[in-house]
Amino acid sequence: MTFEEIYAFVKGKVLLIVVIGFQMSCESKRLEVVEVFDNNAPKIAYEVSADGSKERFYSWYRTGIKAEDMPLKNGVPHGTYRKWSTKGFVIERGAYKDSLREGRWTFFAKEKIPFMQGNYKKGKREGKWVLFDESGKVSGEQFFRNDSAAGTWKKFHNGVLIEENSCHPANESGYFRAYSNEGKISLYQECRYGKLSGVFLSYYPGGALHRAGNFESGLKSGLWAEYFASGKLRKTERWIANMRNGTWMRFNENGEALAKAEFIDGNGVFEDTSWQNNRIHGEIRIKLRDGEYLRIETYENGVKQSTADYPKDSARAVALGFWQNGKKEGAWRTWYRSGVLRDSLNFSNGRLFGEQFYYDSTGRLYKKETVFGENVPKIVEMVK
Numbered sequence: 001m002t003f004e005e006i007y008a009f010v011k012g013k014v015l016l017i018v019v020i021g022f023q024m025s026c027e028s029k030r031l032e033v034v035e036v037f038d039n040n041a042p043k044i045a046y047e048v049s050a051d052g053s054k055e056r057f058y059s060w061y062r063t064g065i066k067a068e069d070m071p072l073k074n075g076v077p078h079g080t081y082r083k084w085s086t087k088g089f090v091i092e093r094g095a096y097k098d099s100l101r102e103g104r105w106t107f108f109a110k111e112k113i114p115f116m117q118g119n120y121k122k123g124k125r126e127g128k129w130v131l132f133d134e135s136g137k138v139s140g141e142q143f144f145r146n147d148s149a150a151g152t153w154k155k156f157h158n159g160v161l162i163e164e165n166s167c168h169p170a171n172e173s174g175y176f177r178a179y180s181n182e183g184k185i186s187l188y189q190e191c192r193y194g195k196l197s198g199v200f201l202s203y204y205p206g207g208a209l210h211r212a213g214n215f216e217s218g219l220k221s222g223l224w225a226e227y228f229a230s231g232k233l234r235k236t237e238r239w240i241a242n243m244r245n246g247t248w249m250r251f252n253e254n255g256e257a258l259a260k261a262e263f264i265d266g267n268g269v270f271e272d273t274s275w276q277n278n279r280i281h282g283e284i285r286i287k288l289r290d291g292e293y294l295r296i297e298t299y300e301n302g303v304k305q306s307t308a309d310y311p312k313d314s315a316r317a318v319a320l321g322f323w324q325n326g327k328k329e330g331a332w333r334t335w336y337r338s339g340v341l342r343d344s345l346n347f348s349n350g351r352l353f354g355e356q357f358y359y360d361s362t363g364r365l366y367k368k369e370t371v372f373g374e375n376v377p378k379i380v381e382m383v384k
Contacts, residue, residue: 029055037062046072061086070096087111094120110134118142145170157181169194180205189215204229216241228253243278244268276301293318311337321347336361 028050035044041064047056057070057077065088071079077096085091089112094105100123109115113136118129124147131140137159143151148170155163160183166174171193178187184207190198196215204210208231213224219242226235232253238246244263248270252258261270266278274282279302286295292312298305304326309319316339321332327350334342340363346354351374358367370379 031058073098097122099123118144167191167194167196191215192217213237213239238263244275 030048031045032048032054033042033045035042037043039062041062042060043062045058046054047058049055054072054075056072057068058066059068061067063086065086066084068081068083070077070081073079076099078098080095081093082090083092089108089110091108092105093108094101095103097103101120102122104117104119106114107116113132113134115132116129117132118125119127121127125144126146127144129142129144130138131142133139137156139156141154142149143153145151149168150170152164152166152174154161154165158181160179160181162179162181162183164175164177167176167189168174171191174191174194176187176189176191177185179185184203184205186203186205188199188201189196190200192198195218197217198215200211200213200215201209202211206229208229209227210229211224211226213220214222220239221241222239224237224239225233226237228234230253232255233251234253235248235250237244237248240246243266245265246263248259248261248263248268249257250259250271259271261268263270263275266275268275272283272285273280274284276282280299281301282299284297284299286297287293288295288309294310294312296308296310304323306320306322308317308321310317317335318337319332319334321328322330324330328347329349330347332345332347336342338361340361341359343359344357345352346356348354352371353373354371356369356371357365358369360366365383368381368383370381372378
């Protein structure tokens with residue numbers, strides 16, 4: 001019986017259970033609709049044999065497009081299963097055996113274009129699974145053993161290998177290696193049972209070594225080094241179980257020491273940054289625009305408190321604002337180089353809120369805005 005016939009039969013009914021009799025393959029069967037939409041279109045139904053056993057499960061979308069077709073045996077899924085999108089194309093296809101997924105399954109994001117395909121064994125992923133991009137090209141390979149990640153997973157971009165990963169909890173040892181879209185290595189790290197353990201290496205886009213270090217059970221340990229793209233040493237760090245400990249140094253490309261610090265259990269000052277209990281505490285100084293401006297940020301136990309920008313060789317700030325829980329909070333102001341206020345903004349939970357004021361270089365207020373929230377139109381007042 002077609003959907004149109006079913007729909008015509010159940011139209012106008014309010015009961016949740018409707019039984020429709022029909023003939024299939026010369027054998028008496030009936031379609032039992034057990035749930036309908038608010039427009040009385042069928043939503044869920046079973047194909048029931050003459051002895052009352054359910055042999056097939058069907059479902060539809062509200063529009064009448066079929067959603068699922070699942071054969072049953074002894075009341076559980078068994079046989080070829082299909083699922084359709086709201087647009088009417090297959091998005092999932094495979095088979096069940098005694099209620100468990102079995103054999104090859106294919107998943108589609110677009111009509112006839114798969115995005116994932118692989119095998120199940122007794123309901124669990126097993127062996128090689130392949131991922132595809134929108135054009136149908138292979139974008140990844142994954143391997144499973146008893147539904148757990150195994151082997152070396154790979155990702156591709158336009159046929160170029162960009163990632164290898166065997167850092168799975170089930171693997172005693174493995175590695176993660178990333179490449180640029182041109183195939184140049186950008187990162188390499190070793191692991192044990194899914195945790196970072198062993199060598200860590202990162203590279204500049206051109207392929208030169210950038211950083212080198214070591215992890216133990218997911219924690220930085222021992223000597224870490226950073227290099228210029230030329231290959232010359234830029235910085236050395238020493239760690240014990242992810243805690244800054246020992247001598248830290250920074251060099252220029254001529255090998256001359258520019259900074260040195262001794263850390264004890266995460267406490268020390270290095271490169272204008274103060275650390276307490278391995279967290280930034282106090283001021284951190286950052287050069288902006290090739291040193292034209294200096295940004296000073298203050299922290300308390302690793303939490304940012306304020307940000308201020310100063311022109312080179314000036315003690316007068318051109319920007320000042322405050323933070324709370326990692327988001328802008330309260331008044332944020334900027335000034336012209338002359339010292340005249342440029343704007344005075346107000347933030348709440350990281351978003352503009354309340355009255356906002358804007359001034360020209362003479363200090364005259366020329367615009368005022370009132371912001372009540374992200375989804376509420378702001379009120380703009382131009383001042384003559």
